[in-house]
Amino acid sequence: MIRREQVRGRLELHAPLAEAVLTSFIRDAVETSGTQGVVVGLSGGVDSSLSAALAARALGPERVHGFLLPYRTSSPESERDARAVAGHLGIPHRVIDISPMVDAYFAMEPDAPAERRGNKMARERMTILFDQAKKLDALVLGTSNKTEILLGYSTVFGDNASSLNPLGDLYKCQIWQLSRHLGLPSEVIDKAPSADLWPGQTDEGELGFSYETADEVLYLLFDLGLRPEEVAARGYEERVVRRIVSLEQRFRFKRRLMLIARLSGSAVNLDQEIPRD
Amino acid sequence: MLASAPIMAESPTLLKIGLAQIDGRLGDVERNAERHLDWIARAREAGVDLLIFPELSLTGYRLLHLTPRVALPLGSPVLARLAEAAGPMHVVVGFVEEGERGVLHNSAVLLAGGKAAHVHRKLYLPTYGIFQEERFFGAGRQLETLRLPWGTAGLLICEDLWHPELARRLAVAGTKLMIVVSAAPGRIGAGALPESHESWETLTRATALLNTCWVVYCNRVGWEEGSFYPGGSHIVRPGGEIAGRAPLLEEHLLVTEIDLRDSDRLRWRLPLLDDERFDIEGPAA
Numbered sequence: 001m002i003r004r005e006q007v008r009g010r011l012e013l014h015a016p017l018a019e020a021v022l023t024s025f026i027r028d029a030v031e032t033s034g035t036q037g038v039v040v041g042l043s044g045g046v047d048s049s050l051s052a053a054l055a056a057r058a059l060g061p062e063r064v065h066g067f068l069l070p071y072r073t074s075s076p077e078s079e080r081d082a083r084a085v086a087g088h089l090g091i092p093h094r095v096i097d098i099s100p101m102v103d104a105y106f107a108m109e110p111d112a113p114a115e116r117r118g119n120k121m122a123r124e125r126m127t128i129l130f131d132q133a134k135k136l137d138a139l140v141l142g143t144s145n146k147t148e149i150l151l152g153y154s155t156v157f158g159d160n161a162s163s164l165n166p167l168g169d170l171y172k173c174q175i176w177q178l179s180r181h182l183g184l185p186s187e188v189i190d191k192a193p194s195a196d197l198w199p200g201q202t203d204e205g206e207l208g209f210s211y212e213t214a215d216e217v218l219y220l221l222f223d224l225g226l227r228p229e230e231v232a233a234r235g236y237e238e239r240v241v242r243r244i245v246s247l248e249q250r251f252r253f254k255r256r257l258m259l260i261a262r263l264s265g266s267a268v269n270l271d272q273e274i275p276r277d
Numbered sequence: 278m279l280a281s282a283p284i285m286a287e288s289p290t291l292l293k294i295g296l297a298q299i300d301g302r303l304g305d306v307e308r309n310a311e312r313h314l315d316w317i318a319r320a321r322e323a324g325v326d327l328l329i330f331p332e333l334s335l336t337g338y339r340l341l342h343l344t345p346r347v348a349l350p351l352g353s354p355v356l357a358r359l360a361e362a363a364g365p366m367h368v369v370v371g372f373v374e375e376g377e378r379g380v381l382h383n384s385a386v387l388l389a390g391g392k393a394a395h396v397h398r399k400l401y402l403p404t405y406g407i408f409q410e411e412r413f414f415g416a417g418r419q420l421e422t423l424r425l426p427w428g429t430a431g432l433l434i435c436e437d438l439w440h441p442e443l444a445r446r447l448a449v450a451g452t453k454l455m456i457v458v459s460a461a462p463g464r465i466g467a468g469a470l471p472e473s474h475e476s477w478e479t480l481t482r483a484t485a486l487l488n489t490c491w492v493v494y495c496n497r498v499g500w501e502e503g504s505f506y507p508g509g510s511h512i513v514r515p516g517g518e519i520a521g522r523a524p525l526l527e528e529h530l531l532v533t534e535i536d537l538r539d540s541d542r543l544r545w546r547l548p549l550l551d552d553e554r555f556d557i558e559g560p561a562a
Binding site for chain 1: 302303304337339340341342343463465466467468469470471499500501502503505507525526
């Protein structure tokens with residue numbers, strides 16, 4: 001049975017093959033949909049940078065439209081890094097400040113706490129990306145990775161909304177590995193992951209464990225089918241394993257959108273699973 | 278002294294086989310049939326004798342509740358059109374068959390002489406992980422060999438090969454050419470080839486070794502519902518050596534000349550099939 005020190009190696013990917021498969025995914029989705037390209041929100045973080053880099057290789061940089069969507073409290077480093085990535089990839093990009101829209105709403109909800117404000121920002125960005133996609137005859141490129149999807153660490157109908165997502169079956173450590181392979185700027189790869197929804201926020205601080213641990217525990221639970229106690233027995237802190245299991249259970253709803261009440265015996269998605277392709 | 282036969286006589290066991298490693302559009306039989314006609318024309322130009330298309334090549338694989346909408350009876354004009362276009366060439370095509378008794382089958386049909394000459398209905402329907410075949414298909418009940426002009430062949434669909442007694446039974450019944458059509462999704466890991474492909478090659482090579490026959494494996498390419506098919510179609514000599522490989526991830530026509538006599542030659546030296554015993558008792562399952 002697998003030992004803890006072997007898990008990291010199991011998560012290794014053959015980067016050139018992963019690149020070939022994921023670029024073919026993006027090309028196929030764009031060609032099948034008959035659209036001209038993709039739009040992607042660039043946060044300056046590693047996930048959106050990798051998504052954009054794969055799309056630029058798949059479609060050519062001119063068909064990848066980057067959008068920097070800062071709020072007035074967003075960290076200036078985020079915007080700086082996002083610009084650096086867009087420049088590095090040679091993709092057209094544009095900055096749209098979301099502060100006026102978000103502030104207009106919260107002027108009517110002045111007591112809203114940071115989490116609600118953060119969610120609103122994520123959804124504001126989503127509406128802009130889908131609108132720009134319509135304008136540019138493009139698809140919205142997703143940037144959520146497998147670790148955050150399993151942990152439910154996203155805003156539902158916000159950053160988790162997209163038309164296609166090349167990263168959704170990659171754990172965070174695989175995101176880093178592939179990003180190094182594609183030669184993304186090191187400051188983007190090496191910085192602490194953050195949703196940047198409020199100053200000083202970091203993913204690992206908020207989650208209470210490192211991505212390294214999360215990836216390994218999730219791999220053991222979901223890819224290998226170990227039980228939580230079997231994972232803990234391999235030397236992972238029990239408190240962390242329990243928290244990961246509970247996050248996964250609590251946020252399952254974010255992965256299955258549209259809960260439809262079945263009445264007829266031919267309910268969409270339940271009785272009638274019609275492929276989207 | 279025996280009268281000597283002409284040494285240069287053309288071998289009737291020699292054929293040019295073509296593997297059409299194609300993509301398809303899910304649920305669009307008309308468009309897929311048009312694409313089949315293009316590949317049939319290309320194969321005829323290349324002098325192919327036997328052309329193989331992947332599993333469910335006419336319909337796409339992951340049909341789910343679209344399955345009944347794309348089903349065709351064996352007498353369908355779509356198949357007749359492909360058979361006619363094939364001319365003297367033999368062609369294997371994958372489709373959803375509207376069977377008798379109101380059952381749909383995941384079938385592969387051999388088109389020859391302008392008509393459907395043989396149909397194989399998939400015997401093992403995977404219903405686990407990403408696969409849901411038993412929800413939509415009925416399993417076949419019959420295993421038969423095919424008499425081809427070059428020798429005896431067997432036809433298996435994807436999961437059928439993972440139940441090795443089928444290939445064994447076909448081989449014991451004289452099969453020298455095992456035709457395996459597939460819509461096998463890809464998985465990748467640390468290796469330079471998809472892990473799924475490594476499994477398939479292990480399986481086809483073991484089949485060719487244990488059954489001392491040729492194995493041709495035709496897998497599709499393309500994407501459906503976020504899942505990719507890597508292709509990697511290939512041809513294995515009796516004994517397990519790879520005789521030809523199509524590239525990964527792209528459409529391709531792999532054409533290779535093979536001699537079914539090679540299977541006999543190996544069997545004379547390695548009589549595994551002749552030694553096979555079906556009378557050994559125990560252990561209880």
